[in-house]
Amino acid sequence: MSEEKKVIVELDENPEYIINMGPQHPSTHGVLRFEVSLQGETVKYLIPHCGYIHRGIEKMCESLTYPQIIHLTDRLDYLSAHMNNEAVSLCVEKALDIEVPERVKYIRSILSELNRIASHQLWWCAFGMDLGGLTCFFYGLRDREKILDIFEESCGSRLLHSFVVPGGLMHDVHPNFKQSIRDFIKYFRKLLPEYDTLLTGNVIFQNRTRDLGIMSKETAINYGITGPSGRASGFACDVRKVEPYSAYPYIDFKEILYTEGDTFHRYKARMDEMWESMVILEKLLDKMPDGNDYTAKMKPVIKLPEGEYFQRVETARGELGVYIVSDGNKTPYRLKLRTPNFSNLFVMNKLTAGYKIADLVAISGSLDLVIPDIDR
Amino acid sequence: MEQEQLKEKIVALLPEAEFMTNKQYLDVIVPANKLHAFVTSLKETNDLKFDYLFCLSGVDWPNYFTVVYHITSSEYGHSIVVKVKTDGRENPEVPSLFDIYATAEFHEREVYDLLGVKFTNHPDLRRIFLEDTWVGYPLRKDYKDEINIIER
Numbered sequence: 001m002s003e004e005k006k007v008i009v010e011l012d013e014n015p016e017y018i019i020n021m022g023p024q025h026p027s028t029h030g031v032l033r034f035e036v037s038l039q040g041e042t043v044k045y046l047i048p049h050c051g052y053i054h055r056g057i058e059k060m061c062e063s064l065t066y067p068q069i070i071h072l073t074d075r076l077d078y079l080s081a082h083m084n085n086e087a088v089s090l091c092v093e094k095a096l097d098i099e100v101p102e103r104v105k106y107i108r109s110i111l112s113e114l115n116r117i118a119s120h121q122l123w124w125c126a127f128g129m130d131l132g133g134l135t136c137f138f139y140g141l142r143d144r145e146k147i148l149d150i151f152e153e154s155c156g157s158r159l160l161h162s163f164v165v166p167g168g169l170m171h172d173v174h175p176n177f178k179q180s181i182r183d184f185i186k187y188f189r190k191l192l193p194e195y196d197t198l199l200t201g202n203v204i205f206q207n208r209t210r211d212l213g214i215m216s217k218e219t220a221i222n223y224g225i226t227g228p229s230g231r232a233s234g235f236a237c238d239v240r241k242v243e244p245y246s247a248y249p250y251i252d253f254k255e256i257l258y259t260e261g262d263t264f265h266r267y268k269a270r271m272d273e274m275w276e277s278m279v280i281l282e283k284l285l286d287k288m289p290d291g292n293d294y295t296a297k298m299k300p301v302i303k304l305p306e307g308e309y310f311q312r313v314e315t316a317r318g319e320l321g322v323y324i325v326s327d328g329n330k331t332p333y334r335l336k337l338r339t340p341n342f343s344n345l346f347v348m349n350k351l352t353a354g355y356k357i358a359d360l361v362a363i364s365g366s367l368d369l370v371i372p373d374i375d376r
Numbered sequence: 377m378e379q380e381q382l383k384e385k386i387v388a389l390l391p392e393a394e395f396m397t398n399k400q401y402l403d404v405i406v407p408a409n410k411l412h413a414f415v416t417s418l419k420e421t422n423d424l425k426f427d428y429l430f431c432l433s434g435v436d437w438p439n440y441f442t443v444v445y446h447i448t449s450s451e452y453g454h455s456i457v458v459k460v461k462t463d464g465r466e467n468p469e470v471p472s473l474f475d476i477y478a479t480a481e482f483h484e485r486e487v488y489d490l491l492g493v494k495f496t497n498h499p500d501l502r503r504i505f506l507e508d509t510w511v512g513y514p515l516r517k518d519y520k521d522e523i524n525i526i527e528r
Contacts, residue, residue, distance in 0.1 A: 051505035059514055221428050221450050224479035242453060310400060321431045336433035346482045375505060
């Protein structure tokens with residue numbers, strides 16, 4: 001008997017156990033694979049493998065005209081579809097030296113902020129669900145529905161709007177536009193404190209997120225972590241402040257900054273952004289000029305003059321950069337998309353090493369990764 | 377900092393730098409062998425402090441490749457565009473900047489994957505999106521895709 005036992009307990013001194021988290025895993029929110037090396041339950045290192053839904057958008061753009069490219073940018077970060085459209089449109093307008101009507105600028109910024117709230121709501125649903133609170137999912141989706149209704153009313157579609165085009169907007173917004181947003185703000189102001197009661201103040205939630213996956217400001221800058229994740233570490237990277245565009249220069253708003261940089265403060269930064277977005281929305285609605293002009297005069301065929309153009313836009317997840325190299329044709333010579341999630345993803349190894357595998361889910365949830373935005 | 381002032385500072389750092397006019401940012405063309413030292417000094421000089429690399433892209437030109445670095449300073453807010461031309465299209469090589477900006481490591485892997493520009497000293501130069509057995513570099517202008525024909 002005793003001899004048999006000896007054979008069973010023969011183990012490597014430093015056993016390395018590698019598991020694949022993904023490509024099909026509920027908490028990666030898409031097709032992403034983490035190659036995780038474990039010692040017991042502790043993560044030793046983590047290698048992200050991406051490209052499962054690489055669609056070659058940059059290559060496709062080289063054979064499409066600028067108005068056509070707009071429809072592809074929706075498919076990058078589908079939760080910030082509006083901001084993605086805006087980025088390409090602004091870049092084309094910058095190249096052509098076109099000034100869009102004031103009203104258009106306001107509408108663009110209003111829709112951006114609405115999209116930001118909708119995106120943070122869905123993130124909140126999913127983050128709560130990752131940590132075991134399924135109720136969050138129903139709360140968040142219930143309120144997100146209201147924003148999607150506004151989008152449906154004014155843009156014609158709920159998720160991938162393609163509403164912003166070079167020169168202005170696809171068509172005018174619904175006459176009820178202002179009122180429905182005011183109604184939404186009134187509604188959501190009452191319900192957002194429920195989110196805090198349900199999740200933020202929860203002891204289990206706090207224990208699982210506080211002092212977890214701490215990212216210093218230097219790391220954030222070095223890895224190019226932007227958006228609420230970067231701002232939770234004290235990196236003032238809000239493009240709306242750094243290089244203001246559309247109607248943001250006309251209003252005064254607060255940039256949400258924390259210095260702690262842990263998972264809980266990345267959560268907190270997004271929650272505060274929802275409050276701040278509602279303030280921005282009210283200010284923009286008050287100042288928005290009346291009228292019905294929704295586009296500047298554009299030529300039927302858009303050809304950019306030879307040269308290089310860059311536009312930075314703040315999406316819900318961070319900084320989106322559009323770099324167009326034009327050779328004077330109606331299609332770009334090269335179009336590079338600097339997507340926020342691509343940079344945000346690769347800090348995972350640094351943040352998770354040394355923590356337990358259950359914390360990995362919390363950390364990746366707090367970075368709010370959207371996979372099509374990484375793979376492009 | 378204004379573009380003119382920035383230009384003076386950069387001439388002092390690297391006299392052989394070439395400049396290009398651009399309405400938005402200051403474009404600097406740097407020889408490949410001086411790139412690493414130049415960018416290090418951009419990051420470490422006290423009144424420049426270019427510490428945030430926000431975009432790294434590769435462009436395929438008829439006779440060479442360019443690698444374009446968009447860098448900004450998180451403290452002062454001024455931005456610069458650094459460009460490097462490769463020596464021909466046969467065996468393009470550019471020094472890696474992974475030890476200056478951590479994010480460069482992954483953006484360089486992307487440029488390698490799609491354009492085939494090799495980054496010397498890179499710690500882990502593998503394809504990032506495509507599978508390891510993929511033949512060719514899709515973002516090159518002379519790339520022929522037999523199945524999904526994409527033509528300008």
